[in-house]
Amino acid sequence: MENTILEIKNVTKAIKRKKILKNISIKIPKGEIYGLIGPNGAGKTTLMRMITGLSSITSGDIFIKEKSISTERKRALLTLGTIIEGPDMYPFFSGKENLFHFARMYPNISKKRIEEVIEIVGLTNSINKKVKNYSLGMKQRLGIAQSILHNPSLLILDEPTNGLDPAGIKEMRDYLKKIALQNNTSILISSHLLSEMELICDRIGIIKHGEMVSEHNLSEMELIKDSSKNKVTIEIQQIDEAKQILNEYNYTIDNNLLIFHINKEEVPNLIHLLTVNNVKIYEVAYTKSTLEERFFEWTGGNTID
């Protein structure tokens, strides 16, 4: 329990009797990066708004470091940082003035810390420019900067890579991983870029129509163990001959490609079986299934957006 930074407990949100979120429960331990995936309108942002105290909770409760956001709001918010619904900033302030503005709302954030954060997000050269002249990517960086100023134990990031270029996305990914590892910051992140989530998250939760469909562990071990999800593609010419040999295997045929879902350890045996029967192998490809493919499996083949 001490290790749990964010606990979402049977949370329901209803607006005018319509249930936007139904009985959501999530626990995020110290240092974990948790991804929230789901189609637009599934309720990801609503859930994040409730965690950050912007929306009221219809039933259930949310605890940040064991402090309830409904009853101990101030103490819960003290240790939370967020970007929600886009990185909006004061347009007439410079980047630095924006950071000072938010820094003044916490006890004891030093000038040194502000400079440090500017360095981290890579805005050193444009920090004195007015935000109305910022690009979306620069605003996103400033958004990250204001969210980490006070070294929060929990970061709630709603689509934080929106508007960033690929290099920026990688930088942000590396930085988030670093603070999760070094500072033990827990991060709840939502995105519709599945490939992104796969690269950064330890665990993901899939939300659809306001309900938690499933939670999945994305650690390397988990993926390898779960053999049925990995794809082995073998290119041959003698399809008919192969068919006779491979009775014991489940596979699909796509022109001259045989597609198997098997363990990596079984691959040598399969190749051996084919070669001893004189089936000529032109190419063998082993692919771990991507999060995207698995997402479709988990959600029953629906599209994401």
Added chain:
Amino acid sequence: MIKNLFNLVLNEMLKIYKRKSTWMMYLFLVVFIAGGAILAINTQSSYSENWKVELEEENKTLVQEIEEFSGMPGMQTIRDVNQESIMTNQFYLENDMKPMNYGAWQFVLDNADMLIIVSLFSIIIGATIISDEYKWGTIKLLMVRPYSRSTILAVKYLAILIFTFFTLLFMQLASFITGAFLLGIEGINPEIVAFRNGDVGQLNAIKMIISNYSYNLIPLIMMATLAFTISTIFKNSTIAISLAIVLMLSGNMIVTFFADQSFTKYLLFAHTDLQQYQNNSMLLEDTSLSFSITILIIYYVIFLISSFIVFNRKDIIVNE
């Protein structure tokens, strides 16, 4: 804790004063004051050694005007003003005092009437201080800080009051400096002969300035608070600004129009001008100073409580 609150107020003040639109307001004020001073140079009479004769002649003209306008219902105010001037002139003659030239102090005192412009600015700030945060989307970032919503709202309201106070101070200072340059200063803290309580007397200039401005401050604060309340409830600054301005300008008219109705004495505008009790020029007959103050407090508390209740209950949603 005090330091934290100071920081929150500082944030709000910076958000007001870092914007060009605020300085445009101040520029507008300066232009207006300078215009007023130039007008005063041309219209205010100054008196020579022969001042007694000049005053007598002035009074004759004023009496003539009153006779000309008698029977014309729309000219009541002009007749009143003339009557006051006649009495003031009489006071100089009776006490054998040469009237002081129109100078900076008098100019500052008269500019209390220009507080309506400061009202306008306070209404605009009051109506936009919350709705702008919605417009910029920054309301989200403001509300996820470790403060209660009430604290954030209270600080914003405080910022409106501070802005009003600063603007008032700026206006007085600008009036005095402009007045000093264009009209001259008549002493450090001169006695001013003025019309009060239906009588003419000599009063200390600074005391009078403070009293005049304080009376004018009441409708100003009430309207800025109303604008703040409307904008907090409806998140719409346009409705808030227009409603507050329309009510501010038509308040007296509404009261006069419904003067014979029993509900009229509970209308806010029957009570915003407390000077009516000092000058014995009451809008309604059956009110008293204490009744007016009670009504003002009730309205004020209702405005503030309703904005706090609504602000605490609503989900913070941008792009609704």
